[in-house]
Amino acid sequence: MTSTLKDGKLVLEICPKETVGGGVEDVYGEDRASEDQLVTPWTLSVASGYTLLRDPQYNKGLAFTEKERDAHYVRGLLPPAILSQALQEKKLMQSIRQYQLPLQKYMAVMDLQARNERLFYKLLIDNVEELLPIVYTPTVGEACQKFGSIFRRPQGLYISLKEKGKILEVLKNWPERSVQVIVVTDGERILGLGDLGCQGMGIPVGKLALYTALGGLRPSACLPITIDVGTNNEELLKDEFYIGLRQRRATGQEYYELLDEFMSAVKKNYGEKVLTQYEDFANHNAFELLAKYRTTHLVFNDDIQGTAAVVLAGVVAAMKLLGGNLADQRFVFLGAGEAGTGIAELIAREIAKQTKAPIEETRKKIWLVDSKGLIVSSRKESLQQFKQPWAHDHEPVKDLLGAVKVIKPTVLIGSSGVGRTFTKEVIEAVSSFNEKPIILALSNPTTQSECTAEEAYTWSKGQAIFASGSPFDPVEHNGKTFLPGQSNNAYIFPGFGLGVVISGAIRVHDEMLLAASEALAGQVTQEHFDKGLIYPPFSGIRKISAHIAANVAAKAYELGLATRLPRPKDLVKCAESSMYTPVYRNYL
Numbered sequence: 009m010t011s012t013l014k015d016g017k018l019v020l021e022i023c024p025k026e027t028v029g030g031g032v033e034d035v036y037g038e039d040r041a042s043e044d045q046l047v048t049p050w051t052l053s054v055a056s057g058y059t060l061l062r063d064p065q066y067n068k069g070l071a072f073t074e075k076e077r078d079a080h081y082v083r084g085l086l087p088p089a090i091l092s093q094a095l096q097e098k099k100l101m102q103s104i105r106q107y108q109l110p111l112q113k114y115m116a117v118m119d120l121q122a123r124n125e126r127l128f129y130k131l132l133i134d135n136v137e138e139l140l141p142i143v144y145t146p147t148v149g150e151a152c153q154k155f156g157s158i159f160r161r162p163q164g165l166y167i168s169l170k171e172k173g174k175i176l177e178v179l180k181n182w183p184e185r186s187v188q189v190i191v192v193t194d195g196e197r198i199l200g201l202g203d204l205g206c207q208g209m210g211i212p213v214g215k216l217a218l219y220t221a222l223g224g225l226r227p228s229a230c231l232p233i234t235i236d237v238g239t240n241n242e243e244l245l246k247d248e249f250y251i252g253l254r255q256r257r258a259t260g261q262e263y264y265e266l267l268d269e270f271m272s273a274v275k276k277n278y279g280e281k282v283l284t285q286y287e288d289f290a291n292h293n294a295f296e297l298l299a300k301y302r303t304t305h306l307v308f309n310d311d312i313q314g315t316a317a318v319v320l321a322g323v324v325a326a327m328k329l330l331g332g333n334l335a336d337q338r339f340v341f342l343g344a345g346e347a348g349t350g351i352a353e354l355i356a357r358e359i360a361k362q363t364k365a366p367i368e369e370t371r372k373k374i375w376l377v378d379s380k381g382l383i384v385s386s387r388k389e390s391l392q393q394f395k396q397p398w399a400h401d402h403e404p405v406k407d408l409l410g411a412v413k414v415i416k417p418t419v420l421i422g423s424s425g426v427g428r429t430f431t432k433e434v435i436e437a438v439s440s441f442n443e444k445p446i447i448l449a450l451s452n453p454t455t456q457s458e459c460t461a462e463e464a465y466t467w468s469k470g471q472a473i474f475a476s477g478s479p480f481d482p483v484e485h486n487g488k489t490f491l492p493g494q495s496n497n498a499y500i501f502p503g504f505g506l507g508v509v510i511s512g513a514i515r516v517h518d519e520m521l522l523a524a525s526e527a528l529a530g531q532v533t534q535e536h537f538d539k540g541l542i543y544p545p546f547s548g549i550r551k552i553s554a555h556i557a558a559n560v561a562a563k564a565y566e567l568g569l570a571t572r573l574p575r576p577k578d579l580v581k582c583a584e585s586s587m588y589t590p591v592y593r594n595y596l
């Protein structure tokens with residue numbers, strides 16, 4: 009390996025004459041931006057020998073064939089056995105299953121990602137239902153809480169207040185050039201766990217692993233970012249091993265200036281067509297950032313819009329299962345933050361679309377309860393702006409149980425971030441006036457779920473159609489097995505992102521979220537209904553994502569927001585064929 013200075017830039021040449029897979033063009037062809045788009049100070053070339061084994065993008069471990077071992081100078085660096093990718097996968101799943109604690113499994117899987125990327129994604133795709141709870145909710149929540157002690161190597165970019173004025177340079181330090189999706193958090197509201205500061209990085213990392221595994225985006229196109237403006241978490245501030253800025257959160261102008269510099273730097277470095285997904289920001293910033301950048305940048309907020317699309321899909325599917333109209337439902341939400349108001353608005357929009365009624369009318373079918381009770385018009389003055397559309401005329405009601413009793417919802421939705429708030433009384437009440445109440449306990453991770461699956465089925469005497477944000481095991485009740493669904497935005501964002509990428513969309517329009525939601529609901533079949541499910545299983549997620557992507561792309565074309573021309577005729581095929589597949593490549 010040699011490194012030289014050329015035009016003031018560091019040129020790292022790794023065995024430049026020996027390339028893998030027939031040359032840089034060939035290997036990087038699918039992955040790389042054209043030369044004139046290259047913006048990092050790095051010139052990459054392809055590794056061989058020991059460096060090849062240490063490069064997670066190219067390493068195949070014991071799967072290197074005899075010929076590859078000779079051609080790429082790895083003979084002798086590996087023991088003599090040759091294992092196929094399938095055998096490697098089998099071995100790894102065996103060893104992951106031996107760990108008792110989910111966090112140990114998380115660390116084993118993350119180590120694999122850092123060692124052998126293709127094997128990591130192969131494992132994740134082939135064992136999605138088993139590994140989703142490990143790389144994603146609930147375990148990712150615990151990983152964030154303990155991120156300081158399990159941190160081993162950077163998996164994304166950290167942009168803190170120290171980088172103010174230099175964010176563009178920081179972006180250029182990232183080794184990948186043709187980034188298509190960024191997931192960014194500021195760590196202030198990680199799942200329902202609160203402010204985890206810089207340790208929130210586990211969330212963008214996990215979300216982007218799903219972009220690849222579930223949606224087929226290339227790993228090299230995915231960039232996790234954590235913006236560190238400090239933390240108000242006292243425990244972290246006192247923790248000597250805390251990895252973030254040891255100061256209280258910057259707010260106001262200081263915060264918005266940093267975010268503004270970030271958004272401009274992203275556009276400058278990656279162009280108009282990089283999708284930025286906001287994740288786990290606190291309410292007070294989430295709505296403002298989305299409103300501020302949605303008309304000038306390609307952005308979407310997963311907690312407001314992604315969650316909304318997945319819940320709407322579940323409720324629409326439930327209408328098919330139960331036989332009923334969306335417009336005839338009454339909704340009560342516990343929690344009036346990003347998820348609650350985002351879902352409420354998308355449902356109101358869909359009802360307005362179906363009935364041609366004005367949205368101001370359709371919103372009145374939806375009632376939100378926050379920590380102060382039912383949101384009603386007499387509270388309007390004191391409400392944050394995002395809650396105001398939900399302040400309908402009604403007498404004050406002090407809590408959820410009271411609200412459920414007077415509104416008599418057919419659909420009860422938990423988006424509060426607070427665990428065990430759907431009490432026995434609440435669930436008995438909704439079950440007393442509905443033959444089949446729809447109960448969605450969306451808060452994550454499992455500890456924050458408004459109720460467990462067992463509670464929902466037991467207290468409703470098996471009547472509930474139940475789904476939750478984090479997964480629950482099947483429940484036996486009165487000799488019958490109930491399968492809880494998972495109402496999590498992981499159904500939506502990977503396919504949504506793929507749809508944006510294949511169409512070259514330059515903005516996210518709410519209609520594109522409705523399109524994603526409609527495609528997901530369309531994937532629920534009679535076979536699922538027969539099992540009481542309102543979501544299809546995650547095992548078929550790549551096909552589902554292709555349909556979501558196609559519907560989103562079709563809408564982007566229809567709205568004139570797509571730049572990839574001409575429009576592919578068959579968008580489902582286009583989505584499927586664009587997907588990254590992690591089988592090993594032949595390096596000869």
Ligand SMILES: O=C([O-])CC(=O)C(=O)O
Nearest residue numbers: 145199200311452496497
């Ligand atoms: O990450 C998840 O599982 C869903 C989500 O966006 C959240 O709870 O904030």
Ligand SMILES: [Mg+2]
Nearest residue numbers: 287288310311
């Ligand atoms: Mg989130």
